[in-house]
Amino acid sequence: MDVLSKAVLNGAPPEELERLPLPEEFLAGHLRADDAAAMAGDTDKDVRRTLHVGHVAMPELAPDEVVVAVMASSINFNTVWSAMFEPISTFTALRRFARQGGWATRHDLPYQVVGSDAAGVVVRVGSGVRHWHTGDHVVISPAYVDDQDPGSHDDGMMGPHGRAWGYETNFGGLAHYTVVRATQLVAKPPHLTWEEAASVTLCAGTAYRMLVGDHGARMKQGDVVLVWGATGGLGAYAVQMVRNGGGIAVGVVGSRDKAEFLRRQGCDVVIDRREIGLDADGDTDPAELGRRLGRAIRAEVGEDPHIAFDYVGRSTFGLSVHVVRRGGTVVTCGSSTGYQHRYDNRYLWMNLKRVIGSHIANLQEQTECLRLFEQGRLVPVLSSVYPLEQVADAARLVQENRHLGKVGVRCLAPSDGLGVTDPAARARIGEERLTAWRRDAPAHAAAGADR
Structure with a gap:
């Protein structure tokens, strides 16, 4: 381990961190451009074949x-896509x-350091950075925004040069060090451990x-919200936000274990997708399945959903529509089962429904979201943690959908449970609430994790 990393782990003051040199290279989970050909044509594009751990060069700081x-x-899941070259x-x-x-030319390398979540300590700031300092504890937003784009001054996500850090850029978070724009930083909630804080920003x-911001579905009290993949990272946070906002969360999951677990977490209504005959491959005509799903929801809450929260994509989008x-909203941010969606447009236009595309979050939205964690209104959904050396196994767990919530990766942190600087707030919010997903997750979801 380099001397700067040791100093960070020892809690060295900012002036000492600034005196110590940046290492010339560091350990990182990365892809190699040459591996793309090796994956072509494979049925099972196992990410363990392409996600490597090794040393890469420290980039120059802008x-x-x-x-x-x-x-x-x-x-x-964007790391899974990257490692599959799809x-x-x-x-x-x-x-x-x-x-x-x-x-920008620094990013075009024969390797890519991936990862779109991170929590850590600032050890260098560029000459144009005003609001952050060496020694600050931060989490990193994946919204890589060009603050000189006119559109970004209306909404950070509307700038045409915006990118997803660690997916469409190099120098991502699955590493000992990362280089990010100052506009990606948010103060780390002081009551969270490093691994808990690192499981927050993207999802x-x-x-x-x-769900909550002005650019999304603008959920209100009493809204019935259908949440696909309700035990995944995105879905699990969505369920919390729906319940916090006075809505009724209808979570859909893919197994009996996940259904039982989600009920224990307080989701209002839980539906096992197999019980409505939903084919995970998504080639079934959604009309009959939609009627079955609609009947199941009405049987529980007496009415149809106001909002469908859909990041699953091909296998669910037609059902969401x-x-x-009538007048309801489908809000979508991803397509983990495929990008080519099939739906009956009559249900959209004749019933005056809306589809809203959504991508990451602007810095104000991220800050408002992190404030909810600091208040204890939101809690992490971390279920397992792997060391960086086993990052490929962690990604494989997500690739095969055997996980619950978020799968964490320790980078420089030598063990779990470090990084809490406000133990009083942690005690007030409650250890049981903060670790519920880690403690109660079915054993299969944490298989292989280093606890």
């Missing part, structure tokens, strides 16, 4: 950037980014924008 010593990160190689995105010139921030009520 004036508006900071270097963060990453204590922990987590797995998101739907296209993310090295294509890096080459496209580099064509902007200037500092919770995205769910906040989809079908089952939301």
Whole structure:
């Protein structure tokens, strides 16, 4: 371990961290461009074949950037996509980014450090950074925004040069160090451990924008909200937000274990997708399935959903359009089962329904979302944690949908449970609430995790 990492772990003061040199290279979970051909044509694109752990070079720091010593990160499905080289190689995105010139050219390398979540300690700030300092404890938003894009001043996600950090950029969070723009930083909730804080920004921030923010479905009290994949990272945070906001959460899951677990977490209505005959491959005509799902929901709550929260994509989107009520909203941010959606447009236009596309969250939305964690109104949905050396196994767990909530990855943190700087707040919120997903998750979801 380099001397700067040791100093961070020992809690060295900011002035000492600034005196110590950045390492010339660091350990990182990364992909290699040459591996794309090896995956072509394979039926099972096992990410353990392409997600490597090894040393990479420390990039030069731009004036508006900071270097963060990453204590922990987590797995998101975009890392699975990257490691599968689907739907296209993310090295294509890096080459496209580099064509902007200037500092962007650093990102076009024969390897890509992936990962779109992180929590850690700022160890360097660029000359143009004003609001952050060495020693700050931060979490990192995956919204890689160009603050000189006019659109970003209306909404950070509307700038045409915006990207998903660690997916469409290099130098992501599954590493000992990362280089990010200062506009990606949010103060770490002081009562959370490093691994808990690292499981928050991408999924919770995205769910906040989809449901609560002005750019999403704008859920209100009493709304019935259908949440697909309700034990995944996005879905689990969505269920919490629906219940906090006075809505009625209808969670859909894919197994009996997950259904029982979700009920224990307080979801208002839980539906096992197998009970309505939903084919996970998504090629079934949604009309009959929609009627079955609609009957199941009405039997529980007496009415159709106001909102469908859909990040699953191909296998669910047609059902979402079908089952939301007249004037209802389908809000979507992803397509983990496929991008080509099939739906009957009559249900959309003749019933005046809306479809809202949503992507990550702007910095204000992220800040508002993290405030809810600090208040204890939202809690982490972390179910298992792996060391960085086993990041490929962690990604495989997510690839096969054997996980619950979020799968964490310790980077520099030598053990779980570190990073809490406000133990009084943690005690007030309650250890049982904060660790419920870790404690109560079915054993199969944590198989192989290093506890």
